[in-house]
Amino acid sequence: MSVTAPIDRPLRGFVAYAVGTDHKSVALRLAGSAFAFFVAGGVLALLMRSELAAPGMQVTSRAGYDQWFSMHGSTMIYFFVTPVALALGTYFVPLQVGAAEIAAPRVNLASFWLIVLGGLVAWSGFLTHGGAGSAAWTAEFPMSDAINTPGTGMDLWIVGVALAVLGSMGLAACQLATIVARRAPGMTMLRLPVFSWAMLVTCLMVVTSFPALIVAMGGLVLDRHGIDVYSGAFGASAYQDLFWFYGHPVVYVMFFPFVGVCLEVIATFSGRRLFGYRGVALSLLVFAALSMSVWGHHMFTTGQVSNPYFSLTSTLLAIPAGMEYVAAIGTLIGGALVLRTPMLFALGFFLQFLIGGLSGIYVASPPLDYHVHDSYFVVAHFHYTLLAGSVFGLFAAVYYWWPKVTGHELRERIGRVHFGIFVIGTNLTFIPQFLLGYDGMPRRVADYAASTGWTTDNAISTAGSYVVALSVVVFVVNVAVSWLLPRRVGDDPWDGQTLEWATSSPPPRFNFERPLPPVRSPQPLLDRKLIAGGAP
Amino acid sequence: MSGRGGAYVVFGWALLNAALAGMLLGFRHNWVQVAGSFAAVATVVAVAVLAAASSGEAGRRYLPEASGGAPIVAAGLVLVTLGAGLGLWVALVGAVVLGAGVVLLARERTR
Numbered sequence: 001m002s003v004t005a006p007i008d009r010p011l012r013g014f015v016a017y018a019v020g021t022d023h024k025s026v027a028l029r030l031a032g033s034a035f036a037f038f039v040a041g042g043v044l045a046l047l048m049r050s051e052l053a054a055p056g057m058q059v060t061s062r063a064g065y066d067q068w069f070s071m072h073g074s075t076m077i078y079f080f081v082t083p084v085a086l087a088l089g090t091y092f093v094p095l096q097v098g099a100a101e102i103a104a105p106r107v108n109l110a111s112f113w114l115i116v117l118g119g120l121v122a123w124s125g126f127l128t129h130g131g132a133g134s135a136a137w138t139a140e141f142p143m144s145d146a147i148n149t150p151g152t153g154m155d156l157w158i159v160g161v162a163l164a165v166l167g168s169m170g171l172a173a174c175q176l177a178t179i180v181a182r183r184a185p186g187m188t189m190l191r192l193p194v195f196s197w198a199m200l201v202t203c204l205m206v207v208t209s210f211p212a213l214i215v216a217m218g219g220l221v222l223d224r225h226g227i228d229v230y231s232g233a234f235g236a237s238a239y240q241d242l243f244w245f246y247g248h249p250v251v252y253v254m255f256f257p258f259v260g261v262c263l264e265v266i267a268t269f270s271g272r273r274l275f276g277y278r279g280v281a282l283s284l285l286v287f288a289a290l291s292m293s294v295w296g297h298h299m300f301t302t303g304q305v306s307n308p309y310f311s312l313t314s315t316l317l318a319i320p321a322g323m324e325y326v327a328a329i330g331t332l333i334g335g336a337l338v339l340r341t342p343m344l345f346a347l348g349f350f351l352q353f354l355i356g357g358l359s360g361i362y363v364a365s366p367p368l369d370y371h372v373h374d375s376y377f378v379v380a381h382f383h384y385t386l387l388a389g390s391v392f393g394l395f396a397a398v399y400y401w402w403p404k405v406t407g408h409e410l411r412e413r414i415g416r417v418h419f420g421i422f423v424i425g426t427n428l429t430f431i432p433q434f435l436l437g438y439d440g441m442p443r444r445v446a447d448y449a450a451s452t453g454w455t456t457d458n459a460i461s462t463a464g465s466y467v468v469a470l471s472v473v474v475f476v477v478n479v480a481v482s483w484l485l486p487r488r489v490g491d492d493p494w495d496g497q498t499l500e501w502a503t504s505s506p507p508p509r510f511n512f513e514r515p516l517p518p519v520r521s522p523q524p525l526l527d528r529k530l531i532a533g534g535a536p
Numbered sequence: 537m538s539g540r541g542g543a544y545v546v547f548g549w550a551l552l553n554a555a556l557a558g559m560l561l562g563f564r565h566n567w568v569q570v571a572g573s574f575a576a577v578a579t580v581v582a583v584a585v586l587a588a589a590s591s592g593e594a595g596r597r598y599l600p601e602a603s604g605g606a607p608i609v610a611a612g613l614v615l616v617t618l619g620a621g622l623g624l625w626v627a628l629v630g631a632v633v634l635g636a637g638v639v640l641l642a643r644e645r646t647r
Contacts, residue, residue, distance in 0.1 A: 019602040101599045106606040106641060113610035121614065155621030163614055176583070180542030181590040189541040200542075204549060207583065208576040221620045241568040245576075285545070289552035292576055293560070296569070306563035313556065510599070 258393025
């Protein structure tokens with residue numbers, strides 16, 4: 001297969017940013033934009049934690065706090081973790097499958113712009129008279145209707161979220177088409193790298209569940225402008241069914257890519273093939289299918305869903321999750337472990353996500369969920385999976401693939417400091433929140449009475465949030481030092497196993513200038529090294 | 537590689553989803569839940585059919601270095617959807633921008 005494109009001169013500056021179609025460039029722009037949203041959402045988190053550090057309203061009003069937690073959650077889910085997870089796939093799926101470019105590069109570019117513009121539209125709500133959207137990231141009806149959340153800010157939130165979700169669907173469709181139709185000769189589906197398997201199921205979930213959010217938001221806009229959509233006895237429940245049909249799979253969209261990359265990192269830094277590769281591929285498919293059938297567990301307390309069905313499917317999630325942990329542990333046992341920063345973050349991902357996952361089994365039981373629903377227990381649960389889980393996986397990916405993207409390395413010592421501070425910060429922030437939630441502190445409250453006895457745990461959690469912020473500063477310092485004082489590394493500094501390590505760092509415009517190694521397994525580079533006799 | 541391998545995987549996933557959606561019918565449910573579940577199954581089957589139809593034999597393909605039409609289409613979509621909240625005039629401006637973007641994309645593809 002040969003490809004060609006007329007190139008007059010390389011694109012530079014703003015022009016390249018606006019119209020360049022190279023999937024690698026689009027992915028980097030998307031990741032950079034998502035990181036900017038992460039910082040913005042993180043600032044909101046620090047403001048919220050500052051307010052909750054002690055009883056009484058010290059920082060903002062209750063209405064202001066409503067906007068903060070709504071925009072914090074919305075930013076992190078719609079404009080940071082989901083886009084950055086898809087950005088990893090946008091960059092690395094074509095490289096891992098041996099393709100010259102992603103399928104439908106113009107759709108890919110348009111999707112990037114939808115996400116960025118959607119985020120800016122949602123945030124522009126802060127500039128309106130009534131402020132930004134303030135009905136939480138879920139915008140549940142009737143809290144989000146025109147009576148309870150009036151004003152243009154909420155309308156801008158709805159539009160911004162719908163655009164970002166539409167953009168995510170475009171990115172996923174391009175990656176799906178690339179995996180299905182652009183694989184290198186010899187790369188059957190059971191020779192796909194595990195990260196590409198993870199992106200395959202991620203993209204399947206995106207294209208099948210994300211339309212429900214578009215429908216939900218469309219109905220909400222109509223309802224806010226005079227057309228009764230969610231009124232009536234089952235209206236509010238219908239909104240929740242539609243929203244959570246998207247809202248549960250999206251948390252797995254924010255998880256699977258990082259599982260994939262962490263399994264690759266563990267295999268690479270153990271110097272051996274991934275244990276149980278076929279089991280992992282099967283577990284990802286089962287995990288993704290189950291994720292499409294558990295949305296009702298967010299509605300246990302509404303009385304509008306079958307608690308037995310959704311409790312059963314939710315508890316079954318432990319089986320494929322367990323299979324992935326077995327694969328990780330099985331790869332580590334007997335491996336020649338190299339504890340570089342990517343490996344530290346990958347191990348941290350599996351350990352910390354476990355806390356979030358086990359607390360998820362707890363809330364999968366309706367009677368237990370009735371006690372902790374809408375409390376800080378749930379807040380701690382999903383932050384352990386997302387921040388203390390997926391973001392650890394994200395940093396594992398960044399440290400692992402940074403040399404491939406830039407040709408330079410991130411500093412190892414600063415990376416270890418970053419890891420250590422991040423571990424301390426995330427646990428200091430969210431362990432107290434389990435205790436607070438179990439003790440009855442509701443989520444989404446701007447204040448609490450001193451007589452509740454919640455002050456100490458809240459103060460500790462606030463301190464932890466500042467430690468998390470410090471860890472992000474350390475990461476930014478690492479990036480700055482590595483950028484200003486670059487240390488060049490070779491094309492394959494980690495002794496990688498998959499095709500992206502077979503090309504130069506950074507990769508050329510059409511990814512591979514040298515002939516690809518033969519693909520006879522999910523680890524073609526490892527095969528080549530074994531044949532050459534130089535494998536570790 | 538041909539898309540058949542991917543089609544088998546996607547179709548297998550559709551069967552898993554169909555089994556779980558079918559299981560829901562044995563429990564208390566409402567029409568939104570059933571419609572959503574089986575609409576998802578239908579979507580996955582459609583993806584499997586598209587995958588099976590893709591041959592993977594691209595031959596010589598023109599890959600763009602840049603696309604002015606793509607960001608303009610995105611901007612047009614943004615304005616059209618903003619019209620839902622801000623007013624019809626915004627949606628009309630958006631429709632014009634969207635149309636311009638589509639025309640530009642069509643010209644890019646025929647180069």
